[in-house]
Amino acid sequence: MKHCNLCGNAVDENEYRVYPRPRKPNARGLIVCAQCQRDKPRCAVCQTPMPPARAELSICAACWREGLNCRACGARIRDNFLMINGNDGPYCEKCYRDHAPCDLCGAPANDGAVLYADGRLVCQRCAQTAIADPRDAERLFDRVVDLVGATLGLRLNVRPRLMAVDRARLVELARHATANIGHADGKTLGLFVRMGRKRVVYVQELLPRILLIHIAAHEFAHAWEGENAPLLRDLRLREGFAEWVAYHALVQLDAPKKAAQMLQRHDDYGEGLRHLLEVEREQGIAGVLQYCRTA
Ligand SMILES: [Zn+2]
Ligand SMILES: [Zn+2]
């Protein structure tokens, strides 16, 4: 009989997961029961569940021991470091202090950062996987829409189309959107707009692939809400549902790390997502849709 390394409870076969140490493939890894996988805080670097006492530090003991490197400059971190809410890290203090943040992910935009024509400063990582061809962005959007249709049962009478626009245009659209049920400020990355029979998901052009999957699924979910849950006013549920859809899309399209980071957010998005995953565990996917329809 095995025991969960976090809570000590006995676990049956298939009821636990082993989290290996990436840098020590021969180490035994941490056995974590299903409950602890859900409830325990996660290490911001390796996403492994950890004892609640480490939540303040946000980094697990193993990562501390193995040493931390700044994700921007690669240097070994000897003292203070920073994490970015819902995103990668850690970053050293010097990078954080000396470089402006990436407009897309918030990471310090140091060597290799790119300044786009619309004024966005984008870090090397985000620029490297940017989808430049609008047709590629449309194809990825179609893939996301088909996927959430097939796996979550989200279908719409009027299928929205995707349009990639520059930042200034998106801000302007967000200001004028009459039926905008998304969120709108200078940082807006995507927007769902309904005008008569027309449905459009607008996104910032040149988004990195994983971010585009996230935003496309998130905004498509708002479109679903418009048709199926028009009375859903509660911000935490409305954004939580959009994040729940994006979470599933990211897991299925091979971005589990990004999905795990979404769970860590301490705001309406993260709280709403965790709440709906709980509803899903109890009542299944259909239960989540029903919950949002009638909330
Ligand atoms: Zn446990
Ligand atoms: Zn860790």
Ligand SMILES: [Zn+2]
């Ligand atoms: Zn650095």
Ligand SMILES: [Zn+2]
């Ligand atoms: Zn970035």
Ligand SMILES: [Zn+2]
């Ligand atoms: Zn939203």
